[in-house]
Amino acid sequence: MDGTLNNDIEKVVDADRAHVWHHLIQHKPFETGAPRIIVEGKGMRVWDQHGKEHLDAVSGGVWTVNVGYGRERIANAVRDQLIKLNYFAGTTGSIPGALFSERLIEKMPGMSRVYYTNSGSEANEKAFKMVRQIAHKRYGGKKHKILYRERDYHGSTLATMSAGGQDERNAQYGPFAPGFVRVPHCMEYRAQWDLSGEEYGVAAANAIEEVILAEGPDTVGALCLEPVTAGGGVITPPPGYWPRVQEICRKYDILLHIDEVVCGVGRTGTWFGYQHYGIEPDFVTMAKGVASGYAAIACCVTNEKVFDMFKEAPEDPMDYFRDISTFGGCTAGPAAALENMAIIEEEGLLENTTAMGDYMLDQLSALQDKHAVIGEVRGKGLFLGAELVADRDSREPVDEKLAQAVVGDCNAQGVIIGVTNRSIPGFNNTLCYSPALISTKDDIDQIVEATDKALTKVFG
Numbered sequence: 001m002d003g004t005l006n007n008d009i010e011k012v013v014d015a016d017r018a019h020v021w022h023h024l025i026q027h028k029p030f031e032t033g034a035p036r037i038i039v040e041g042k043g044m045r046v047w048d049q050h051g052k053e054h055l056d057a058v059s060g061g062v063w064t065v066n067v068g069y070g071r072e073r074i075a076n077a078v079r080d081q082l083i084k085l086n087y088f089a090g091t092t093g094s095i096p097g098a099l100f101s102e103r104l105i106e107k108m109p110g111m112s113r114v115y116y117t118n119s120g121s122e123a124n125e126k127a128f129k130m131v132r133q134i135a136h137k138r139y140g141g142k143k144h145k146i147l148y149r150e151r152d153y154h155g156s157t158l159a160t161m162s163a164g165g166q167d168e169r170n171a172q173y174g175p176f177a178p179g180f181v182r183v184p185h186c187m188e189y190r191a192q193w194d195l196s197g198e199e200y201g202v203a204a205a206n207a208i209e210e211v212i213l214a215e216g217p218d219t220v221g222a223l224c225l226e227p228v229t230a231g232g233g234v235i236t237p238p239p240g241y242w243p244r245v246q247e248i249c250r251k252y253d254i255l256l257h258i259d260e261v262v263c264g265v266g267r268t269g270t271w272f273g274y275q276h277y278g279i280e281p282d283f284v285t286m287a288k289g290v291a292s293g294y295a296a297i298a299c300c301v302t303n304e305k306v307f308d309m310f311k312e313a314p315e316d317p318m319d320y321f322r323d324i325s326t327f328g329g330c331t332a333g334p335a336a337a338l339e340n341m342a343i344i345e346e347e348g349l350l351e352n353t354t355a356m357g358d359y360m361l362d363q364l365s366a367l368q369d370k371h372a373v374i375g376e377v378r379g380k381g382l383f384l385g386a387e388l389v390a391d392r393d394s395r396e397p398v399d400e401k402l403a404q405a406v407v408g409d410c411n412a413q414g415v416i417i418g419v420t421n422r423s424i425p426g427f428n429n430t431l432c433y434s435p436a437l438i439s440t441k442d443d444i445d446q447i448v449e450a451t452d453k454a455l456t457k458v459f460g
């Protein structure tokens with residue numbers, strides 16, 4: 001850390017303590033202790049206000065910095081673009097917007113249109129709005145319901161929270177928007193039926209069909225799912241689940257919306273998480289890894305079938321998607337996203353993610369043999385979780401304070417890891433790992449070693 005941007009860090013800390021409302025945290029501890037301020041980053045590592053180095057195993061806290069920190073080529077591309085044209089919105093296009101759309105669609109066979117927005121929540125709301133408009137245009141408003149799954153998360157706005165499957169996040173923020181209906185989760189480790197493997201996967205998908213039948217198929221417009229559930233506990237789908245889900249959507253003419261805000265752009269070793277499972281979506285939303293946090297950009301991508309529904313009656317002045325996103329017109333986003341994608345290709349980061357993800361899964365599984373508190377290790381690519389349980393037989397979740405203590409001890413060792421379910425005790429307490437796609441074996445060894453030591457310290 002060279003300190004050039006931080007001549008008076010104490011003043012910065014005071015300003016932060018006095019005026020910044022931090023995300024996702026109670027502020028009481030800041031009255032006596034200082035908030036952590038990350039000052040600088042390079043590759044997999046970041047430095048805080050004390051100059052302490054941390055290995056970042058969560059890609060910027062929330063699964064975002066896929067290509068790592070300090071990428072000058074992205075910064076230069078953004079700088080050049082900003083000087084040429086920073087912004088123009090409304091009905092117009094931009095050069096980076098057009099070029100990134102083309103590159104993105106190349107990676108998504110079957111998809112064809114990119115709608116730019118600036119956050120994952122907003123991208124999801126765009127898809128919800130499209131579903132609602134299609135319901136009005138084609139079905140007299142009736143086929144408007146959007147199904148979402150227990151444990152999935154789609155954003156922080158009230159409409160996306162209405163499709164929020166994590167009660168611990170939703171508590172105290174209702175009432176929510178009507179027309180969103182919950183379907184059961186698909187987590188085999190916490191199975192709702194006495195089944196396993198493919199039988200469990202098909203049963204979990206069939207449970208969606210039951211909800212559709214109860215609601216009335218002619219009222220259900222779309223099903224919105226994460227390919228691998230992220231904040232809900234790093235839940236990988238059981239075998240047999242996705243083919244059956246796809247079949248059900250086709251049977252009842254229900255649009256399939258895949259939320260790739262976390263899994264998208266390489267995180268699981270393919271460009272998109274859904275591509276592991278042969279899914280053919282109608283909507284794909286993405287945000288975090290699209291430009292690795294070098295600029296704010298999110299996309300709601302649709303296939304041509306969806307797009308066509310918005311241009312079938314050109315004589316009708318209402319027959320288009322009557323929506324805008326002010327910052328969807330920022331050119332920095334697609335300029336950064338183009339470079340981000342080029343880096344992933346040129347450096348073979350999808351292949352690295354698969355190889356390092358497998359390695360990390362093995363290493364975490366070895367920890368499971370040593371620490372009884374690890375109930376299950378799961379994940380895909382460099383998106384992994386280790387669920388902590390008080391008892392392996394009953395699978396009772398470990399006290400969340402203890403899970404938090406493991407995270408705290410890793411932090412003290414200079415390794416930043418995450419944990420799901422921080423606020424209300426409940427479904428699972430899962431240690432989360434999502435290091436950048438550039439991770440090496442040495443990085444992973446350091447992360448796993450820190451976890452090992454922390455588990456020993458907290459649980460013996």
Ligand code: PLP
Nearest residue numbers: 119120121153154155261262287
């Ligand atoms: N969808 C998923 C799966 C997410 O994990 C998140 C954020 O963590 C969102 C949507 C919302 O994205 P944003 O915070 O950019 O609005």
